[in-house]
Amino acid sequence: MFSTTTGRLRAVKPALQAEGQNRKEVNGLAPKRIVLRFGKDISDKPIIYYLVKDYDLVINILKANVNPNKEGTLVLELSGENYDKGIEFLISQGVTVQPLAEEVFRNEERCTSCGACTGICPTGALHLERPSMEVKFDSDHCIVCQICVKVCPLKAMEVRF
Amino acid sequence: MAIERTYAEINEKIKSGKAVVLTAEEVLSLVEEKGVSGAARQVDVVTTGTFSAMCSSGVFLNFGHPKPRIRMQKVWLNGIPAYSGIAAVDAYLGATELPEDDPCNSNYPGEFRYGGGHVIHDLVARKPIKLEAVSYGTDCYPRRELETCITLDDINEATLFNPRNAYQNYNCAVNLSDRTIYTYLGMLKPGLGNAHYCSAGQLSPLLNDPYFLTIGIGTRIFLGGGTGYVAWSGTQHFPGIQEDGQGNSYGPAGGTLSLIGDLKQMKPNWLVGASILGYGATLMVGIGIPIPILNEEVMRCVSVSDSDLYAPVVDYSEAYGQRIPGNLGYVSYAQLKSGKISVNGREVPTAPLSSYPKAREIAGILKQWIEKGEFCLTEPVKLLPSCKDGITARTLEIKGT
Ligand code: SF4
Ligand code: SF4
Numbered sequence: 001m002f003s004t005t006t007g008r009l010r011a012v013k014p015a016l017q018a019e020g021q022n023r024k025e026v027n028g029l030a031p032k033r034i035v036l037r038f039g040k041d042i043s044d045k046p047i048i049y050y051l052v053k054d055y056d057l058v059i060n061i062l063k064a065n066v067n068p069n070k071e072g073t074l075v076l077e078l079s080g081e082n083y084d085k086g087i088e089f090l091i092s093q094g095v096t097v098q099p100l101a102e103e104v105f106r107n108e109e110r111c112t113s114c115g116a117c118t119g120i121c122p123t124g125a126l127h128l129e130r131p132s133m134e135v136k137f138d139s140d141h142c143i144v145c146q147i148c149v150k151v152c153p154l155k156a157m158e159v160r161f
Numbered sequence: 162m163a164i165e166r167t168y169a170e171i172n173e174k175i176k177s178g179k180a181v182v183l184t185a186e187e188v189l190s191l192v193e194e195k196g197v198s199g200a201a202r203q204v205d206v207v208t209t210g211t212f213s214a215m216c217s218s219g220v221f222l223n224f225g226h227p228k229p230r231i232r233m234q235k236v237w238l239n240g241i242p243a244y245s246g247i248a249a250v251d252a253y254l255g256a257t258e259l260p261e262d263d264p265c266n267s268n269y270p271g272e273f274r275y276g277g278g279h280v281i282h283d284l285v286a287r288k289p290i291k292l293e294a295v296s297y298g299t300d301c302y303p304r305r306e307l308e309t310c311i312t313l314d315d316i317n318e319a320t321l322f323n324p325r326n327a328y329q330n331y332n333c334a335v336n337l338s339d340r341t342i343y344t345y346l347g348m349l350k351p352g353l354g355n356a357h358y359c360s361a362g363q364l365s366p367l368l369n370d371p372y373f374l375t376i377g378i379g380t381r382i383f384l385g386g387g388t389g390y391v392a393w394s395g396t397q398h399f400p401g402i403q404e405d406g407q408g409n410s411y412g413p414a415g416g417t418l419s420l421i422g423d424l425k426q427m428k429p430n431w432l433v434g435a436s437i438l439g440y441g442a443t444l445m446v447g448i449g450i451p452i453p454i455l456n457e458e459v460m461r462c463v464s465v466s467d468s469d470l471y472a473p474v475v476d477y478s479e480a481y482g483q484r485i486p487g488n489l490g491y492v493s494y495a496q497l498k499s500g501k502i503s504v505n506g507r508e509v510p511t512a513p514l515s516s517y518p519k520a521r522e523i524a525g526i527l528k529q530w531i532e533k534g535e536f537c538l539t540e541p542v543k544l545l546p547s548c549k550d551g552i553t554a555r556t557l558e559i560k561g562t
Contacts, residue, residue, distance in 0.1 A: 112212065112433065112445065112516045116347050119355040119512030133498065133517035150272070151348050153214065153435035153445070 031079035033100035038072040042094050055086040063143050065123045073143045075100055102159045104144050106137040110156035117148040163457055164201045168540040171205050171453050175537050180205045182531045184524035185364050185463055192464040201460035206531055209366040210449040210523030213359055213515035214435050217325035218444045219255040220281055220424055223317040226250055231304035233294040238280045254280060256444035270343040276442020279434030284313045286429035319424035325395035327448050329367035330414035333358040333492060335504055338478035343439020347514055349477055353504055356511045361520035362467045362494035366450035369463045371413035375452050377541025383449030383527045386431035389422025394545045401548045411471035411491040449527040453538050467494035474504050
């Protein structure tokens, strides 16, 4: 299960930090923010573990939405000398990799709390507050999949680069 | 003695600032506490509200005559065609109209970024609108081309006229197929991935007057942030009571209203252009209708809550498009609002497409207008057909040649 992988990673990360490396600049390379999307079929492979072990990459998980047997998303900060090779490895495993150059935010004035986005947001970042039925946006849970940007009838969800 | 009130008596109380007005949400706790007859004695008016996409909306415009005059044959507003097969400088702009060069669904799912509904919103927001027109030229209307800029204040009339609004009830849409579909009820994920519903439920105007006891031709209403009127029954007005074929009934559905009002006094936050992914452009319309508590029967009607009102669950991947009768069962608005329903024995997450917070806000604004004495009720010139009239839908037969 993928959750074991993140569990393993949690164990790896403090060790790396304990080595006293500057996470922001491993080997002089600035970390890159990327979004990984996993299909159901690969969500049980310990991919992140291999990134650390075989490619010696430094990873900081910014957001994670992984469930056994479901599609999953991870937002990572990734750095290291073998960055490009690590990305090649991810792609070879069937993971979709996108740069996270953007952030999604809500134009509060435009949003009418219609609710159309709440059924399709994969993480619940956009959700209904009950019983008021107001639509709330919790950007901490947003994985920038941008589905809401397309679906919102009032174009209230915007991408900021 | 059972209470009876006339429109005139209610209006007297409104004018003297003494009318007791509650929203259709607020009245529920009063009925719970005092019962229907107790609540009927106390309350004069109950206000309702709804805010959602209503495709059958549009505006009649008269631009005024240029020099030399033109008999407009084709008209575009910000590039969106308006119907001008009426008098010289009149046109009707429909909410779902699109530019002729919109890629529509050839770039599936189409985005429909700007359409008639957006122009109506920009007009109400007092933005300048580009007006283009062409004509064949006549002896009395010599001009053949025109390009200029207008604002809502520059033109003679702008009459919002919506042939079908305020649907009494609506389907809850699901997708039984194995691919994502894009419908007027939003993006539906495959395999019962989600369910979308579209009604204000207990705040919805026609669910609070299920038998059309008070709403009729000439009823004054909140329309797009200003005042408007019920012009007629809406197109496809087929009021009825939902039944499941086993003798169980699931409350009212099928009524619609045709609404009219002066666009110049409406507000941009209550008439909002919308783009429905893979479906088209439309207009979100805010509507609020006051219900005079003429007697206990009317009070009983407005005291329905979300747990008394039901929507049919319909598959939009096939059954809807192919017009296959029947549905996947009925769910209450209380269940729909809870965030989960059960369909074919599976738990399905739900989401609304009609803004309940905005519906509540509209019912509240209308309540204030009435309390302040600014908004009196009108007695309908004629009531609308109800479920007793047994109007049923005709279908369109495709006849061979
Ligand atoms: S779909 Fe858009 S307008 Fe509707 S609640 Fe979501 S962000 Fe707001
Ligand atoms: S981009 Fe939109 S749909 Fe995707 S996670 Fe963020 S809020 Fe949800």
